[in-house]
Amino acid sequence: MGVNRGGMAPDTVISTDKLTKRFGDLDAVRDLDIEVRRGELVAFLGPNGAGKTTSLRMLTTLLPPTSGSARVVGHDITTEQAAVRASIGYVGQGSSGSPAQRVRDELVVQGRFFGMSRAAAGARADELVDSLGITPFADKQVQHLSGGQKRRVDIAIGLMNAPTLLFLDEPSTGLDPQSRANLWQHITALRAEHGTTVFLTTHYLEEADRYAERVMVMDAGRVIADDTAPALKASLAGDTVTIEVGEPHEAARAAVVVEEVLEARPTVTGTELTAAAADGARRLPVVLRRLADDGVLVTSATCIPPTLDDVFLALTGRTLREAHAETPTDTPQGGPR
Amino acid sequence: MTTTTVTAPPATAAALARPRPARDTWLVLVRELRPVVRDPFTVIFSLFQPLVFLGLFVPLLVVQTGQATAEVLTWFVPGVLVMIVLFGTGATGSNLQYEIMFGSHERTLVAPISRSALLVGRALKEVVPIVVQSLVIVAIALPFGYRADPLGLALGIVLLAVFGVGLGSLSYTLALKTKSNEWVFWAVQQSLIFPLLILSGVLLPLEGAPGWMRAVASVNPVSWVTEGERALLQGELVSGTVGAAFLAALVLAVLGLVVGIRAIRRSD
Ligand SMILES: Nc1ncnc2c1ncn2[C@@H]1O[C@H](COP(=O)(O)OP(=O)(O)OP(=O)(O)O)[C@@H](O)[C@H]1O
Numbered sequence: 119m120g121v122n123r124g125g126m127a128p129d130t131v132i133s134t135d136k137l138t139k140r141f142g143d144l145d146a147v148r149d150l151d152i153e154v155r156r157g158e159l160v161a162f163l164g165p166n167g168a169g170k171t172t173s174l175r176m177l178t179t180l181l182p183p184t185s186g187s188a189r190v191v192g193h194d195i196t197t198e199q200a201a202v203r204a205s206i207g208y209v210g211q212g213s214s215g216s217p218a219q220r221v222r223d224e225l226v227v228q229g230r231f232f233g234m235s236r237a238a239a240g241a242r243a244d245e246l247v248d249s250l251g252i253t254p255f256a257d258k259q260v261q262h263l264s265g266g267q268k269r270r271v272d273i274a275i276g277l278m279n280a281p282t283l284l285f286l287d288e289p290s291t292g293l294d295p296q297s298r299a300n301l302w303q304h305i306t307a308l309r310a311e312h313g314t315t316v317f318l319t320t321h322y323l324e325e326a327d328r329y330a331e332r333v334m335v336m337d338a339g340r341v342i343a344d345d346t347a348p349a350l351k352a353s354l355a356g357d358t359v360t361i362e363v364g365e366p367h368e369a370a371r372a373a374v375v376v377e378e379v380l381e382a383r384p385t386v387t388g389t390e391l392t393a394a395a396a397d398g399a400r401r402l403p404v405v406l407r408r409l410a411d412d413g414v415l416v417t418s419a420t421c422i423p424p425t426l427d428d429v430f431l432a433l434t435g436r437t438l439r440e441a442h443a444e445t446p447t448d449t450p451q452g453g454p455r
Numbered sequence: 456m457t458t459t460t461v462t463a464p465p466a467t468a469a470a471l472a473r474p475r476p477a478r479d480t481w482l483v484l485v486r487e488l489r490p491v492v493r494d495p496f497t498v499i500f501s502l503f504q505p506l507v508f509l510g511l512f513v514p515l516l517v518v519q520t521g522q523a524t525a526e527v528l529t530w531f532v533p534g535v536l537v538m539i540v541l542f543g544t545g546a547t548g549s550n551l552q553y554e555i556m557f558g559s560h561e562r563t564l565v566a567p568i569s570r571s572a573l574l575v576g577r578a579l580k581e582v583v584p585i586v587v588q589s590l591v592i593v594a595i596a597l598p599f600g601y602r603a604d605p606l607g608l609a610l611g612i613v614l615l616a617v618f619g620v621g622l623g624s625l626s627y628t629l630a631l632k633t634k635s636n637e638w639v640f641w642a643v644q645q646s647l648i649f650p651l652l653i654l655s656g657v658l659l660p661l662e663g664a665p666g667w668m669r670a671v672a673s674v675n676p677v678s679w680v681t682e683g684e685r686a687l688l689q690g691e692l693v694s695g696t697v698g699a700a701f702l703a704a705l706v707l708a709v710l711g712l713v714v715g716i717r718a719i720r721r722s723d
């Protein structure tokens with residue numbers, strides 16, 4: 119997926135060519151080659167320190183790449199920074215509102231930065247204050263807000279200019295369930311009404327699963343998978359099928375049938391057999407019918423669809439949680455205190 | 456909490472990508488001043504330190520020099536005004552450093568505004584507390600017999616403002632360079648501010664000082680500004696001392712803005 123400079127497909131919003139960032143001798147991002155089309159919602163997934171923020175900071179002109187290039191909304195990120203900045207919205211991992219400023223003032227200023235008149239910026243700010251539930255703390259200083267309130271303000275600031283391409287770095291971190299649902303409602307509405315392209319990072323697997331058309335998995339500076347969530351799950355992880363039989367001596371007979379039908383060798387612990395299989399939901403009834411024919415008594419059967427964590431496990435040999443535990447210290451530049 | 460229709464996008468990207476440094480500087484300046492205007496007492500509270508110096512040093516100097524209070528004030532007040540700039544404006548970079556760590560600086564770097572405006576606007580904002588604080592200090596000294604030449608005071612404040620823009624820019628530059636290393640910022644800041652202060656004759660006259668001290672003081676722009684400030688407040692409006700003070704302040708302002716703009720352009 120290289121970049122054909124100048125001749126970028128009209129509906130390509132982001133395209134990168136071997137985009138690389140090195141900090142000392144650490145390859146924070148290595149040979150990033152991605153292409154994002156207008157209107158897509160892409161979720162960037164990966165453990166702490168994978169290089170998600172660094173990638174976003176390069177694409178938003180905050181960080182000059184060590185090598186490689188990228189075009190964002192038709193503009194080169196190193197030679198046409200002003201044009202890129204004028205076309206995007208960005209919600210960073212830290213706090214967007216300045217600590218000593220009042221919330222509503224910051225929203226209006228952001229609109230003014232984007233060339234809006236005072237009246238237009240004020241009206242837009244009121245709209246976002248209202249719809250993001252900011253009203254109760256709109257006149258407070260940012261430094262006196264709770265973490266979740268601050269996050270809502272960050273998102274409102276990022277939406278002030280109604281960008282056609284919105285970058286969000288862990289937007290839902292720190293939000294309560296209701297605010298998270300509200301955030302997603304906003305993102306969904308933005309896309310439905312304006313065809314906004316959304317490129318976000320998240321640690322919430324179920325969020326990526328539910329809302330993103332496309333999931334990119336990053337690990338140690340490289341994109342190791344890029345597909346729809348269902349496709350990733352089907353090709354990499356498969357369903358987890360568990361069967362319990364009545365007697366321990368029947369487990370061995372059942373294992374033969376399970377392996378034959380699911381095309382996967384089950385692990386047997388006592389009377390329980392577990393196997394990972396693609397399309398497990400449709401094959402499980404076949405297993406049950408075959409076992410009934412053989413006179414094996416099945417006491418329970420479950421089929422659990424895979425999660426993106428299973429995908430990560432299949433890709434890297436460790437779960438996201440384990441990967442997080444490996445990098446306890448994480449101090450990205452400009453991050454929160 | 457409901458989802459509403461999003462209003463039409465603002466100015467087109469092409470128009471926004473064109474540089475508008477004057478407008479951007481104005482936006483940044485007004486934004487920086489807003490918390491000061493909303494909470495003016497912060498400016499008054501930061502007068503505590505200079506007032507302590509005024510209250511404790513002046514009686515000491517009266518005893519040691521045998522001069523009248525009014526006379527000592529004539530010598531000491533201009534120095535206190537310079538000190539306000541040194542300590543107040545010289546530390547202003549710590550606000551930016553806090554914003555660098557908080558994340559809000561990053562947001563302004565992605566906004567479609569000129570980066571030099573981000574620095575110049577902040578530096579110009581320093582003028583407001585300098586003017587307010589100078590006037591308050593002079594007003595407090597009046598009941599104790601202090602008198603300043605009105606025109607000289609006006610020019611003296613202009614001199615401090617120019618000096619403050621330079622010093623503030625340098626302080627911001629230090630913040631941009633040290634990023635989230637707070638202790639480096641303060642270590643550098645403190646190890647520069649105190650020698651600059653002491654070797655400028657603000658607190659104690661340097662007349663009887665060792666030769667090497669006077670040599671350092673003679674190339675210290677702060678001592679030039681202090682000398683000029685003393686001359687101006689006593690009504691000496693046109694003289695070599697005043698000219699040299701303005702020259703020193705201007706050179707510092709230009710230098711500060713140049714390195715500051717370079718630093719913020721490279722900021723990430
Ligand atoms: N300015 C910097 N200087 C040096 N190293 C950095 C800098 N910024 C990031 N890194 C390093 O680069 C790597 C990638 O960091 P990055 O912030 O992109 O990770 P991330 O995927 O966003 O992680 P998280 O999920 O914790 O936010 C990390 O090892 C980090 O320590």
Ligand SMILES: [Mg+2]
Pocket residue numbers: 170171172211287450
């Ligand atoms: Mg990150």
